[in-house]
Amino acid sequence: MKSLAEEYNVSANTINRWIKQNKIIKVDGKNISYEKYVQMEKKLAEAQEELEILKRAAVLLGRR
Numbered sequence: 001m002k003s004l005a006e007e008y009n010v011s012a013n014t015i016n017r018w019i020k021q022n023k024i025i026k027v028d029g030k031n032i033s034y035e036k037y038v039q040m041e042k043k044l045a046e047a048q049e050e051l052e053i054l055k056r057a058a059v060l061l062g063r064r
């Protein structure tokens with residue numbers, strides 16, 4: 001790791017982050033990068049939050 005960092009003039013932490021971001025993981029039988037997985041998790045959380053807001057709005061509008 002240290003030699004790569006020196007060769008490319010970046011910190012070892014940067015090299016580690018790049019490796020982690022590009023690590024391939026298996027999700028539901030598909031290979032995706034860890035970075036893509038994290039992005040998908042964030043989008044899922046946002047969609048779930050939006051769904052809860054819409055459910056509450058539907059209840060409020062149904063009372064009228």
